[in-house]
Amino acid sequence: MLAAYALPIMVVILIATTVAGLPMGIAMIVSSIFYLAMSGRDIGLGAEHVLNGIFGNFVALAVPLFIFAANIMNAGQISERLLKFALAVVGRLPGGLAQVNIFTSLIFSGMSGSAISDVAGVGKVITDMMTKDGRYPRGFSGAITATSSVVGPIFPPSIPLVFYALISSTSVGALFLGGVVPALLICVSLSIFVMVIAKMRGFPVEDAIPLRAFPMIILRALPPLMMPVLLLGGIYSGAFTPTEAAAVSAFYALILAIFAYRALGFKDFLGVVKSTVQTTAVVTLVLCGAFIFNYVITIERVPQAIFAFFQAQELNQWVFLLLINILYLVLGCFLDVSTIMLVVTPLFIPTALALGIDLHHFGVVVVFNMMIGLITPPYGILLFIIKALNGIPLGEMIREIWVFVGILIVLLFAITYIPDLVLWLPRTAGML
Numbered sequence: 001m002l003a004a005y006a007l008p009i010m011v012v013i014l015i016a017t018t019v020a021g022l023p024m025g026i027a028m029i030v031s032s033i034f035y036l037a038m039s040g041r042d043i044g045l046g047a048e049h050v051l052n053g054i055f056g057n058f059v060a061l062a063v064p065l066f067i068f069a070a071n072i073m074n075a076g077q078i079s080e081r082l083l084k085f086a087l088a089v090v091g092r093l094p095g096g097l098a099q100v101n102i103f104t105s106l107i108f109s110g111m112s113g114s115a116i117s118d119v120a121g122v123g124k125v126i127t128d129m130m131t132k133d134g135r136y137p138r139g140f141s142g143a144i145t146a147t148s149s150v151v152g153p154i155f156p157p158s159i160p161l162v163f164y165a166l167i168s169s170t171s172v173g174a175l176f177l178g179g180v181v182p183a184l185l186i187c188v189s190l191s192i193f194v195m196v197i198a199k200m201r202g203f204p205v206e207d208a209i210p211l212r213a214f215p216m217i218i219l220r221a222l223p224p225l226m227m228p229v230l231l232l233g234g235i236y237s238g239a240f241t242p243t244e245a246a247a248v249s250a251f252y253a254l255i256l257a258i259f260a261y262r263a264l265g266f267k268d269f270l271g272v273v274k275s276t277v278q279t280t281a282v283v284t285l286v287l288c289g290a291f292i293f294n295y296v297i298t299i300e301r302v303p304q305a306i307f308a309f310f311q312a313q314e315l316n317q318w319v320f321l322l323l324i325n326i327l328y329l330v331l332g333c334f335l336d337v338s339t340i341m342l343v344v345t346p347l348f349i350p351t352a353l354a355l356g357i358d359l360h361h362f363g364v365v366v367v368f369n370m371m372i373g374l375i376t377p378p379y380g381i382l383l384f385i386i387k388a389l390n391g392i393p394l395g396e397m398i399r400e401i402w403v404f405v406g407i408l409i410v411l412l413f414a415i416t417y418i419p420d421l422v423l424w425l426p427r428t429a430g431m432l
Contacts, residue, residue: 007300010035014293024339025282028289032296062162062172064280065246070117071272071279072253072264073108078224081261082107083122085221088209093191095198096206097136098144101126102190105148109155109183110228111249115374118149119382124389131390135204139396143375146382146397147404148190150371153337155183156232157246160370163341164363165242167294168349171360172242173235174426178364181425182415189407223256236429283338290342303350310351317355321416324348325369329409332373336381340370360426361419368415372408375401 014031018024036043072078083104090099104122123145130141153160156176165172197203209217231249234240240248257264264272297303310320331340345366352362374382383397415421426432 006035006038007296007302009038010296023282023285024336024343025285025287025289028286028293028343032289032292035296062157062243062246063159063283064276065243065250066157066159066162067114067117067279067283068272068276069111069246069250069253070114070121071275072250072257073111073117073121073224078253078256078261078263080122080125081221082224083125085217085225087206088214088217090191091206092208093195094205095194095203097126097130098140098194098198098203099191100206101130101144102148102187102194105151106155106183106187107225109152110157110231111224111253114159115149115152115371115382116385118152119145119385120389123149123386127386127390127392131392137396137400138392139398139400142383142386142390142392142397143400143404144190144194146375146380146386146401147408148187149382150374150408151183151186153367153371154179154186154364156180156228157242157249158367160337160341160367161363162242163338164345164367167290167342167346168359168363170363171426171431174360174431175363176232176235176242177426177429177431178360178422179367181421182364182368182411185411185414185421186408189411190404193403193407223260227252236431286338286342290338293343294346297347303347306347307351307354310355317352317357318417320351320355321357321365324352325365325412325416328366328369329372329376332370333376333379335373335379337370337374340373341366358419358423358432360432361422364422365412365416368408368412372405372412375408376405377401 010031013034014027017027017030022030033043083100086100086104086107087096090096090103093099101123104126105118108118108122127141127145130136130144131138152158156179158176158179161175161179162172164170165175227249230252231245234248235242235245254264258269315323328340328344331344335344349359349362353359373379377383377394377398380398380401383394383401386392386397387394423432
């Protein structure tokens with residue numbers, strides 16, 4: 001009797017446990033076990049799918065390694081060297097420190113693949129510089145820091161794109177290349193906007209760096225700047241896989257921090273390891289829940305039902321993508337990235353494939369959507385992190401953030417309806 005209602009009961013349990021404050025990963029595991037029990041299936045299937053998913057997938061190993069590399073860079077004073085380089089390159093443009101903020105996020109994104117690492121590391125430093133002595137409004141400083149940091153998970157390497165490759169069986173390398181043009185579009189658009197708003201609001205211009213100082217600034221920043229070259233060069237030359245690239249980036253960052261810069265002592269290293277383990281544990285818990293939850297969704301044929309619905313409505317791929325964008329923009333206001341990626345996205349991948357949408361294009365569009373969610377109230381986790389680290393009131397940032405959200409939404413629809421903005425580079429590289 002209960003078997004017929006197992007799926008809706010599972011959904012109710014998932015929502016109830018999440019609202020009650022249970023972590024999403026545990027909520028998915030609990031609700032899925034209830035489903036298996038009510039439907040008369042072997043509960044041991046849950047453990048089997050979790051173990052196969054975690055230990056049987058080489059791609060998943062890249063996630064903790066990229067997290068480790070980002071933590072090392074934040075602890076090893078690498079961020080400060082990149083900041084000085086960015087200040088020398090773009091500091092003289094209108095809205096100098098805001099331009100530095102954007103440029104530094106682009107550089108840092110080629111190393112960490114994480115928006116949170118960007119905000120917590122170099123983002124904290126540049127935000128303090130912007131707000132010092134009231135040079136820039138606090139709300140604007142926090143808003144531009146949060147917005148520029150969303151480049152991190154779009155420009156390669158990208159932890160969310162690794163997750164997407166994991167659930168869609170697509171090429172990590174092609175996804176990484178697909179994120180390059182959208183990330184550059186974000187930076188160029190933000191830079192142009194800052195130039196305009198800087199003139200309107202009278203933001204200061206930084207002092208010019210003497211030409212004689214440039215060689216030393218470049219020399220000090222060159223080792224960390226070489227990390228993206230090493231990372232992407234190795235992947236696209238075939239020297240190593242994306243997962244092996246994550247290990248190489250972590251090792252390279254460790255060598256720089258310990259031996260080249262002598263900025264990471266044993267105590268600091270233990271702190272990096274502890275932080276990485278804690279973050280990885282949270283991510284792995286969500287992964288475990290997602291594997292068993294998606295197994296339930298699969299045997300209930302939910303993706304097929306979704307496709308049948310869209311087919312019955314006679315919707316084409318462009319309308320489908322419009323609805324997906326609207327759905328993800330709404331979900332991003334309330335759910336975290338890992339939940340949306342691992343629970344919601346698998347439901348729509350079969351429909352996207354059936355409608356003739358390239359899954360690499362779809363993946364970049366989905367990740368772009370979720371990055372907008374990181375700065376959209378009421379969830380807007382990046383705004384909360386900036387508040388905690390820099391003491392900027394949420395209300396001041398929210399008043400400034402909407403124009404940045406608008407810019408990102410315009411770019412989102414551009415990459416959605418001009419697929420070549422995503423696919424041109426992977427095709428040129430022969431990866432599609």
